[in-house]
Amino acid sequence: MASNLNTVEIKAFVPARDFEQSRSFYQAVGFTLASDTQGVAYFYHGHCSFLLQNFYEKTLAENLMMHLLVEDVDAWHTAVTERKIATTFGVRVSELVDQPWGMREFTLHDPSGVLWRIAQNV
Numbered sequence: 001m002a003s004n005l006n007t008v009e010i011k012a013f014v015p016a017r018d019f020e021q022s023r024s025f026y027q028a029v030g031f032t033l034a035s036d037t038q039g040v041a042y043f044y045h046g047h048c049s050f051l052l053q054n055f056y057e058k059t060l061a062e063n064l065m066m067h068l069l070v071e072d073v074d075a076w077h078t079a080v081t082e083r084k085i086a087t088t089f090g091v092r093v094s095e096l097v098d099q100p101w102g103m104r105e106f107t108l109h110d111p112s113g114v115l116w117r118i119a120q121n122v
Contacts, residue, residue, distance in 0.1 A: 019054040
C-alpha cells in the first residue's frame, strides 16, 4: 500500500448562469474571491472552498446541492438577512429549522438555482 495517499482538499465546480452576478452573489454572502481566470473563480471561507465556473446547464444547477457546516448558523442566517441577499439577487432564503437528525440549518439558493444547506451540529 502506498504511504503517501494523503489528501489536501476536495472542491465542487458550481455552475453559473450569469458568471458576473454569481461572483457578486458569493462575495456578498461572505466568500473571498481568491482567483478568477479563464472562466473559473476560486472562492473560500475559512477552510472551505469551491470553484465557480462560467458554465451553465439548467438540470445540473437545479439539482446541485452544497452543504456548508458552520460553527454558528444563527450568525450566518443573520448576516445573509442583513445583507439583503434575497432581495438584491432575487434568490430564496429559508427560515432556520432544527432538523430531527441533529442539525440546525437554513437553505439558500444561488442565482443559478444551486441549493446551499448552511447548518451547524446541535
